[in-house]
Amino acid sequence: MATQTTTELDTTPEASKLRAAIALDDRPSRPSPVSATLTFTWRALLKIKHVPEQLFDVTLTPIIFTLMFTYLFGGALAGDVTTYLQYLLPGILVQTVLFTTVYTGYTLNTDITKGVFDRFRSLPIWRPAPIVGALIGDTVRYTIASVITLALGLALGFRPDGGVVGVVLGVLLLLVFAFALSWIFTILGLLLRTPNAVMGTSMLVLMPLTFASNIFVDPSTMPALLQRWVDINPVSHLATAVRGLMGGTTSFDQIGWVLIAAVGLTIVFAPITMRLYRNRS
Amino acid sequence: MATQQELAIEARGLVKHFTSGKTTTKAVDGIDLAVPEGTVYGVLGPNGAGKTTAVRMLATLLRPDAGTARVLGHDVLTDADAVRSVVGLTGQYASVDEDLTGTENLVMLARLYGFTGSRAKGRAGQLLDAFGLADAGSRQVKTYSGGMRRRIDLAASLVMSPKVLFLDEPTTGLDPRSRNQVWDIVRVLVADGATVLLTTQYLEEADQLADRIAVIDHGKVIAEGTATELKRSVGEGAVHLRVADSADRARAAELVEQVLGTEVTLAPDPYALAARVPDDGAVDVGRLLPTLADAGITVPEFSLGQPSLDEVFLALTGQPTDDITEEVA
Ligand SMILES: Nc1ncnc2c1ncn2[C@@H]1O[C@H](COP(=O)(O)OP(=O)(O)OP(=O)(O)O)[C@@H](O)[C@H]1O
Ligand SMILES: [Mg+2]
Numbered sequence: 001m002a003t004q005t006t007t008e009l010d011t012t013p014e015a016s017k018l019r020a021a022i023a024l025d026d027r028p029s030r031p032s033p034v035s036a037t038l039t040f041t042w043r044a045l046l047k048i049k050h051v052p053e054q055l056f057d058v059t060l061t062p063i064i065f066t067l068m069f070t071y072l073f074g075g076a077l078a079g080d081v082t083t084y085l086q087y088l089l090p091g092i093l094v095q096t097v098l099f100t101t102v103y104t105g106y107t108l109n110t111d112i113t114k115g116v117f118d119r120f121r122s123l124p125i126w127r128p129a130p131i132v133g134a135l136i137g138d139t140v141r142y143t144i145a146s147v148i149t150l151a152l153g154l155a156l157g158f159r160p161d162g163g164v165v166g167v168v169l170g171v172l173l174l175l176v177f178a179f180a181l182s183w184i185f186t187i188l189g190l191l192l193r194t195p196n197a198v199m200g201t202s203m204l205v206l207m208p209l210t211f212a213s214n215i216f217v218d219p220s221t222m223p224a225l226l227q228r229w230v231d232i233n234p235v236s237h238l239a240t241a242v243r244g245l246m247g248g249t250t251s252f253d254q255i256g257w258v259l260i261a262a263v264g265l266t267i268v269f270a271p272i273t274m275r276l277y278r279n280r281s
Numbered sequence: 282m283a284t285q286q287e288l289a290i291e292a293r294g295l296v297k298h299f300t301s302g303k304t305t306t307k308a309v310d311g312i313d314l315a316v317p318e319g320t321v322y323g324v325l326g327p328n329g330a331g332k333t334t335a336v337r338m339l340a341t342l343l344r345p346d347a348g349t350a351r352v353l354g355h356d357v358l359t360d361a362d363a364v365r366s367v368v369g370l371t372g373q374y375a376s377v378d379e380d381l382t383g384t385e386n387l388v389m390l391a392r393l394y395g396f397t398g399s400r401a402k403g404r405a406g407q408l409l410d411a412f413g414l415a416d417a418g419s420r421q422v423k424t425y426s427g428g429m430r431r432r433i434d435l436a437a438s439l440v441m442s443p444k445v446l447f448l449d450e451p452t453t454g455l456d457p458r459s460r461n462q463v464w465d466i467v468r469v470l471v472a473d474g475a476t477v478l479l480t481t482q483y484l485e486e487a488d489q490l491a492d493r494i495a496v497i498d499h500g501k502v503i504a505e506g507t508a509t510e511l512k513r514s515v516g517e518g519a520v521h522l523r524v525a526d527s528a529d530r531a532r533a534a535e536l537v538e539q540v541l542g543t544e545v546t547l548a549p550d551p552y553a554l555a556a557r558v559p560d561d562g563a564v565d566v567g568r569l570l571p572t573l574a575d576a577g578i579t580v581p582e583f584s585l586g587q588p589s590l591d592e593v594f595l596a597l598t599g600q601p602t603d604d605i606t607e608e609v610a
Binding site: 014015017018019020021022023024027028029030031035036039042043046047050051114115116118119120121122123124125279 | 337340341342362363365369370375376377378379380381382385389390392393394395396400407408411413421437439442465466469473475
């Protein structure tokens, strides 16, 4: 029958604990956008702590890429490995970090398929916080990948003339660009149905961006059409700027182009992401 | 009970259709709801009826194609943030992060509601304790049993003590003990003044918990009312009795017919008889037993049953149902 039997609950200790927990007299006010965002970053870091396997890719890919490309192309392209490494390593760094950005969409999609995002979306917080927080958390991965690539490079004979400052600035510029590029992958993460589809499609986006660039070779030997693409490809500008910073030969327009590209990517793709996020059913 | 009260949830003409390719699913096809504050409202319907879709629209997760909805006076479309700060939602599928521990999940949510530093930890600890999860707090949620998951999910929805709580099939897949715990939680919440809207496929659950029930099917409300009203709407109740001596049965049948004015059916069992109770409210069923006793007939077993909600449900959704079956309430 539909008669309420609440009275018999009053006495049990469980019920009184519940009552106490429910009777919240002192409600906090909404968190600021920054604090909400950082909470999501904290979550991303906790996930790395609990699922360290997700760092396998991030650590192994740079090692394999660096060794493979250095010894595969080194002799043929530049005569000797050490000479080529001075050109290649900043490029490999760019490639490694950019490949790591695909996990952004993958993780986002996993969250959505598992239902956690429903809860986040039902909270009264600054709406982009879950995504921006996750992207900031991802920079930890990019940093790990960068450190490993650089350490291996140094061991193999990479000697950056830009010194520590140049190297650090190069990595920072790369992180900024990676953050901006991630907005493309968040879109894929929101649009596609399964995490694996996101992964596959993201790779398709990345291939022409990274391979058809000046990461591996100087484009002067390429066919004209390809050269034109390589010249406008923002990843080429990024690789040039990172090379410049690490080699101590940077110019302001090299860095300027990368920053403009980063801002452009964010202006175009972040609002699309947020729109999809709001309307995602 | 259900007197004129402020409405906690009010929906008019809610519609949500999903189109994929050529097929359009009318998931929610014009639903009206009016849920008084401080009550439990049950939304009952079979798989695919549109329960989850309706709840997601009310909880601001899904934009209705048409219609309006207000939660505590805030419009879900134009004032979504205000709605979000008063509602809690426990989705049909686990909505906590399985990779994190129970404590981390609750601390994270507490922070997202604006608790800072040690207060966030304190709130998480208090909830874990209240939900009997204190010992499991430091384990990843993926190691929890089904019942524990439901409880951490519920705890997560209560971090801010919402005034309105949506529970989408909160007990599906739980054993009777865990189910009872969830029911107790709902009762405590409502006793404390909250409003709970819960969806369920279980009639017993709606019967036990809900002050009012909406039965939905194919995206439409096909019946609405208290459990009793719904049962009455499908027809008559029935009395079932057994006599101690089979020789008394014929005489008992005569007397029952006199009191109730309806036809008596004699069961194959020579001791049992049953009769419909007219639903006009004019018959005093209570007179049956004294009448039989006066006639010297011993009645060791007597039950008065309304049709079960199962029968109501089947009758309303038009699916084939057996004739009124034995129902011992
Ligand atoms: N995002 C979506 N895209 C397409 N169709 C959908 C979507 N969500 C729900 N539907 C369809 O809408 C209908 C109603 O679904 P809903 O999940 O609301 O039912 P339900 O009553 O919650 O069912 P259950 O008891 O199985 O949880 C179903 O036919 C479902 O397939
Ligand atoms: Mg459902």
